[in-house]
Amino acid sequence: MPVPSFSISATSTLPASPSGSLNPGSEFKVGSMSSLAQIPAATAAVPSDNQCPAAKSQSAGFKVGSLSNLAQARPNTIPPGPSAGYLCYVHAPSRPFHGPLHPGPSEPHSEPPSLLSVHQSVRPSLLTKAGAEGLQILPESLGTHGRLTLNAEQLRLCSAIGPGDPASGYYTAFDRLRHSTVRKSRPDWTAADFLADAALSYPEAVACVQFLQPPLPELPQPQLTLTPPGLGPGVLAVAVDMRRLRGHICTVVVTPGCDKAEVFEVLAAACPEHAMTLSFLAAQDAVFLQDATGVVRDVLPLQLDVLQWLSLQLDATCPLQGAVRATIPEYLLGPTTGTTTFALPARSSAAVQTVSFVLVGGGTIIRLVPQPWNAANVIDSLTEMLYVLALQGRMPERPQLQLAAATPKLPARHNTYMICFLVFPEGPDIHILQDHSVDGSLLQGFSVDAGTRPVHMLSDAHARRGYAAYLNGLAHTSANRELATGDLVQIRQGDYFAEAVPPGRLYHLLPDLRFFALPVPVPAMQALTADPLSASLQVRAKEALKNTLRLRMADRRLHFGTPSQGGQPIIVLGPSHPALHLQMDQALTPGFQEAVNFLLDGEYLPAGTTFADPLVLEWTTPVFISIPPGSTRRTLLFPSPHFVNYLQVSVPPRLPIEGIPLPVRRGYVAAFPPNTASDYVIEE
Incomplete structure (x- = not known):
């Protein structure tokens, strides 16, 4: 579709003024590593190229392209592209990775690639083996056996979304300079493509990249946190969710073992617009830190990667809560999580009920795209989730598969039932689900000793902040028994009950689920875990897994x-x-x-x-x-x-x-x- 042309000034850091209005749905290309490596690193970089327009509330401007394209193009040779109604910044290249980088051949000078295009973003240059040396990748299992070269959707690192979802084609990067950036992606990108695109867009060198599992709610996936080198042993950049104060995601560098007061000081320095509010709340002990698993953190652990991310929470039991609410503007005391462009839309009650399969185990969680209940197949869904777990190298030894004793009840607007399975190693430990969100988005798997009760899942810090534990939909004071494998423990703050769906309701939708009420042994797929890049092995392992599940279900059908x-x-x-x-x-x-x-x-x-x-x-x-x-x-x-x-x-x-x-x-x-x-x- 023809669009008005625009002009680019000679200085790379000056804005290019579009002469028309840009179509927000248009696509654009990402620069290649091979060209970036040949550009002098002395040029200052403007962050957030290729950034999603939906993120402009957190990062100013809509930045596209890279100097890998501009270095070879003259103003009159750059094809016209879609415009935006706001400025498009063309900026200088990022500094190289921490570690040696061996560039590939540069692109031809005769036909430079377009800066803006109606097509999807091109795949960024892959990290070569030499380029990845010295770069720490978390979790460590993702960086072994060549898993970075597998498709990110195949590894279920991307959002479990359906066609047409507004979060499709984007991912999120966190770093200390830009805090959070939503960037464009493509369905065929590998984990290494996401890593390369995020790191190349970052103005600093990169020493560590962490794929967040579980991710922050209501932001596109995958989500990566970038940490620069030279900060000291164990130091990491950590994203802090300040949406509880109607702020944004603030990414700060923290040291192992530091207390919450130090984190508040770093947050106030990094996000000065919230410094006064944060200082007041901290002085009243009315705010605290909570990590991705729901643990209240007065002191950060020595291994910071276990945090994944932090969130600021308000203390509902603060003795000065009345004074806090009278002093702090009401708009700062909003809901626990803010609303983003990628929040799920409200659905009509007449829409077809959907089910979302979830597998928890091996220290991770696999979610499938919601599917109509009358078209869902239990065997196919379980095969896909177990296959992905083996590809990630997280399948436990002698694995057992079981349906959860209850699942979180989602808000009515989602029109979806969660169907949760646990996979765990054979042994005496008890394996449970824990969720401290209101919509199942922060569901986690835990292994506990026999004899553990729901009240034991609450730390002193939890109790001090007014949290209570709920077991399968009942308060722990009504069901404080010993936990059993498959139980759901929900952690809630305030005077409202956690809501859970009993399995009997799910059996009514999908009768085959009843066969997994008792543990079912499944293959460990050790060969696939050791060699995840073999295409023939992938096909054979997946087919063998499906046949095994069919046999297990046939046995249970005879038994039940x-x-x-x-x-x-x-x-x-x-x-x-x-x-x-x-x-x-x-x-x-x-x-x-x-x-x-x-x-x-x-x-x-x-x-x-x-x-x-x-x-x-x-x-x-x-x-x-x-x-x-x-x-x-x-x-x-x-x-x-x-x-x-x-x-x-x-x-x-x-x-x-x-x-x-x-x-x-x-x-x-x-x-x-x-x-x-x-x-x-x-x-x-």
Whole structure:
């Protein structure tokens, strides 16, 4: 499409004035490393080339192109490109990587590449082996066995988004000079392409690049943090989310083991517009630091890469909270996370319900793009997630796969159910999910010792700041039992309940999920982990994995039973496992003893497990309660406020239960049973 031409001044750091208005949806090209390496590094660099227009609220201007193109082009030979309605800065090259750089052949001088184009950004030059020497890459597994040369989407480093999503084609870089930059990308970029593009656009040399896992919410992925050299051992640049104060992402350099006061001082110096507010809140002890896993950090760890990123949070229990709110403008006391251009749009209630598969394990989390529930395939989704985990080199030894006992309930506008699986090594440890966000965006996997309770997941710093733990949708004071593999622990601040989806609701959407309520052994795919670049091995490993999962599901189908006209379903709830939906081969609704005999003969649960009959139904299916061997705690059922399923209250024997906190629906009250020794249901 023809567009007006523009002119470029002789000085590279001066703005080029477009003569028309630029189409925000247009694409442009990224300069190549081979040309950048031949340009004198003495030229000063203006940051954030190739920056997304949506990020202009955090970084001024819309900067495109590179001198690798401009160095060979004359003003009258540069093709006309789309314009913007604001200035497009053409700037000097970045300094080279920390480490030797061997440039490739330069581009021909006769036909210079276009600076602006309606096509997608070209792939940046790959990091050669020599160019990557001396560059630290975190996590370390990503820099081994050539994984950097794999497609970033194949490694699931990119956002799990669908076609047409506004975050598609962008990623985020964090550094101490520009703080945060949203840049353009292409679907075919490898992890090394993202690394090269981010580092080449950075005005300083780069000593360390960290791919953030988990990423900061509501920003395009992948997300990379760049640290320059010469800062001392263990020092890293860390992105600090200040959106709780209606600020932006401020990236600062911090030292291992420093306390929060030092971090606040560095933040005030780096972001002076928030210095006064931050100083006041810190003086009242009304603000604190929280890392990506939800840990409240009064002192930073010695290994800073475990932080991933930090966020500023306001203390809801501050004794001077009234004075704080009276002094600080209301607009600074906004929601926990701000809204960005890439926030999910509101959806109509008439839209097709979608499901989003999530796999947690190996120190990472894999998310698939939401898909319509009636088109989702459990085996295909599990195959893809386990395959990606093996490609990343994070598959545990002797892996076991299990469905979570509950999943975070997403806001209604998302119109999506999360379906969470855990993969973990065989052994005595307990493997759980933890989430301290309100929408599942900060879901994490943890391994804890047997005997750990939800209250143990709260540190003294958490308790001091008013946090509480919730187990599978209930406050820990109502369910402070020993944790079991698959449990969901949600950390919340304030006086509102965490919301969780019981697995019975997910079984209704995708019945095949019930086969994974108990651990299923899966292949470790060690050959693929050791050689992830072999295309033939990738194909064979993926097909073998899918066939194995099909066989495992066929075995479980025989074991759990299939719905039939002559069969009867039963549901088994208990504290040591997700909900079991089984099929008994008999025509009449089973009695309690018949169900117990069926469960004991099938060896679904460990020897010594006993059962109780609460005399309730889910829909038309009888429900029974399992009691772990040696347990003296009482399990009582309470109706979920959102679904026709039950939540499980767990209390010690002979403990009065009147007044325990429960998520009672508005207009209702909890009706506690008079005798907890023989009654198993709390009604509304």
